[in-house]
Amino acid sequence: MKKCYHRFARTRLIAALPCCAVFLIASAAAQQSASGLWLFSETRNDGSVLEIYHRLTQNGPHLEGTVLLAGEDLPIRNGIVTDNRLKFEVGPPENTWRCEGTLYGDNLEVTCQGSAPHAKPALVKFHRTSAEPFAVAERIEPPSLKELLGNGLAKTPPMGWNSWNHFAGQIDDATVRAIADAMGSNGMRDAGYQYVNIDDTWEGQRDAKGILRSNRKFPDMKALADYVHSKGLKLGIYSSPGPRTCANYEGSYGHEVQDAQMFAAWGIDYLKYDWCSAFRIYKDEEMRAVYQKMGEALQATGRPIVFSLCQYGKQEVWKWGGLAGGNLWRTTDDIFDSWQSMSTIGFSQGPLASYAAPGHWNDPDMLEIGNGGLSIQESRTHMSLWSMLAAPLIAGNDLRSVSPEILSVLTNRDVIAIDQDSLGKAAPRAFAKGDIEVWTRPLSGGATAIAVFNRGSRSQPFKIQWESLGISRQAKVRDLWNHKDRMVDGSPVEVAAHDVVLFRAIP
Numbered sequence: 001m002k003k004c005y006h007r008f009a010r011t012r013l014i015a016a017l018p019c020c021a022v023f024l025i026a027s028a029a030a031q032q033s034a035s036g037l038w039l040f041s042e043t044r045n046d047g048s049v050l051e052i053y054h055r056l057t058q059n060g061p062h063l064e065g066t067v068l069l070a071g072e073d074l075p076i077r078n079g080i081v082t083d084n085r086l087k088f089e090v091g092p093p094e095n096t097w098r099c100e101g102t103l104y105g106d107n108l109e110v111t112c113q114g115s116a117p118h119a120k121p122a123l124v125k126f127h128r129t130s131a132e133p134f135a136v137a138e139r140i141e142p143p144s145l146k147e148l149l150g151n152g153l154a155k156t157p158p159m160g161w162n163s164w165n166h167f168a169g170q171i172d173d174a175t176v177r178a179i180a181d182a183m184g185s186n187g188m189r190d191a192g193y194q195y196v197n198i199d200d201t202w203e204g205q206r207d208a209k210g211i212l213r214s215n216r217k218f219p220d221m222k223a224l225a226d227y228v229h230s231k232g233l234k235l236g237i238y239s240s241p242g243p244r245t246c247a248n249y250e251g252s253y254g255h256e257v258q259d260a261q262m263f264a265a266w267g268i269d270y271l272k273y274d275w276c277s278a279f280r281i282y283k284d285e286e287m288r289a290v291y292q293k294m295g296e297a298l299q300a301t302g303r304p305i306v307f308s309l310c311q312y313g314k315q316e317v318w319k320w321g322g323l324a325g326g327n328l329w330r331t332t333d334d335i336f337d338s339w340q341s342m343s344t345i346g347f348s349q350g351p352l353a354s355y356a357a358p359g360h361w362n363d364p365d366m367l368e369i370g371n372g373g374l375s376i377q378e379s380r381t382h383m384s385l386w387s388m389l390a391a392p393l394i395a396g397n398d399l400r401s402v403s404p405e406i407l408s409v410l411t412n413r414d415v416i417a418i419d420q421d422s423l424g425k426a427a428p429r430a431f432a433k434g435d436i437e438v439w440t441r442p443l444s445g446g447a448t449a450i451a452v453f454n455r456g457s458r459s460q461p462f463k464i465q466w467e468s469l470g471i472s473r474q475a476k477v478r479d480l481w482n483h484k485d486r487m488v489d490g491s492p493v494e495v496a497a498h499d500v501v502l503f504r505a506i507p
């Protein structure tokens with residue numbers, strides 16, 4: 001339930017509402033109308049406060065309104081009131097929550113059903129409030145645009161681990177250390193996974209000098225960085241250009257230089273910078289300048305810090321992310337742990353291929369492999385597709401307890417070598433027919449990676465037209481999941497449901 005609840009606090013609703021929730025809305029005064037502003041507020045065990053508002057307007061049988069989170073406002077849809085019963089929907093079409101409620105005098109009890117497979121009920125109590133939701137901080141003008149020089153980092157797509165997909169708000173110093181230990185001993189580090197990235201929920205309060213303290217889950221960031229470095233790994237952290245992060249923790253707004261310097265002093269090697277509440281201050285068109293501000297601040301520290309832009313692919317970030325100092329930029333909304341989410345995101349990335357290059361990568365979000373929602377075939381597809389896309393490989397599972405099967409997917413060195421190829425050219429889709437998609441990626445030394453994906457739910461034979469993909473009969477072709485060579489001939493490959501056959505062809 002806690003997990004579900006923390007996921008709800010995420011601003012990206014696609015991943016924020018993957019469960020069934022029961023909301024209990026209680027008002028102080030006797031009310032039969034749902035109209036008003038309702039607040040749920042809870043002090044979390046790290047001392048921070050989670051706030052969720054519902055602004056509802058009832059007009060006879062019609063109910064309109066908005067769910068307000070720290071980093072996102074979500075309109076409710078199809079709201080109706082019949083007697084004391086309410087119904088409304090919230091969330092994007094691909095992940096709609098259907099909510100039903102009953103007014104009981106001062107109380108309004110609402111049950112929402114999300115579409116995610118691991119739906120768990122959560123009870124949330126709201127009260128009527130007159131407070132201004134997420135009061136907007138005074139605007140600070142963004143800098144004028146310039147073109148930042150590259151920082152020389154991320155010559156190949158960053159590889160590592162991030163806390164969010166599995167742990168969400170349940171991440172702390174001890175868990176990060178244990179993950180680093182695991183990565184050092186289970187083959188992940190040796191396969192190339194380098195960054196151990198703490199996502200949202202590490203932040204505490206700013207002190208009188210404006211210095212941001214970590215909260216009680218992370219008592220000493222410098223010591224944690226030292227520990228992670230002692231394992232031959234690097235430490236990443238998370239912040240937002242807005243005043244609040246997506247999970248309503250302190251962001252870097254107005255403190256960019258100070259925070260960058262502190263990150264450098266701690267020994268941080270990677271920053272994920274998430275748009276979140278910045279939308280309450282800046283227009284989307286101002287994003288580049290806002291990201292540039294932190295890009296410059298990081299570069300000014302003199303410490304090599306990979307800069308990861310997280311703004312969900314708005315404003316065609318692939319066209320300017322590098323100029324703002326970014327090494328990678330999210331191209332989509334949040335991924336979540338399902339075939340539908342992963343495959344929809346992954347297979348839509350082809351048109352962005354030309355924007356990937358050494359130092360600058362499209363980021364279709366972190367891996368969900370090993371989190372339980374993907375079969376082994378789907379996990380192979382996830383790993384192969386991200387590698388074909390030259391995407392960052394940021395594992396998002398609990399590496400302390402990973403199964404050998406999942407580990408063998410994450411650490412397949414032949415597949416990783418495709419992702420990390422020094423040419424840095426991402427694959428577009430070469431061919432699609434029915435459920436079959438063929439993607440090809442040029443590799444250094446004149447080699448080619450060829451992935452045959454089956455998006456359908458039945459195993460299928462497929463005859464590859466090698467010549468039309470530029471592969472001659474003399475080429476040496478290796479199947480990277482079966483670890484076998486094959487002939488360049490007319491014999492079909494059998495591709496299981498939701499699976500992939502991945503080849504490297506050497507001329």
Ligand code: GLA
Nearest residue numbers: 010011012164200246247334
């Ligand atoms: C957004 C990001 C996620 C994660 C959360 C943390 O939703 O897209 O990857 O960082 O914020 O709150």
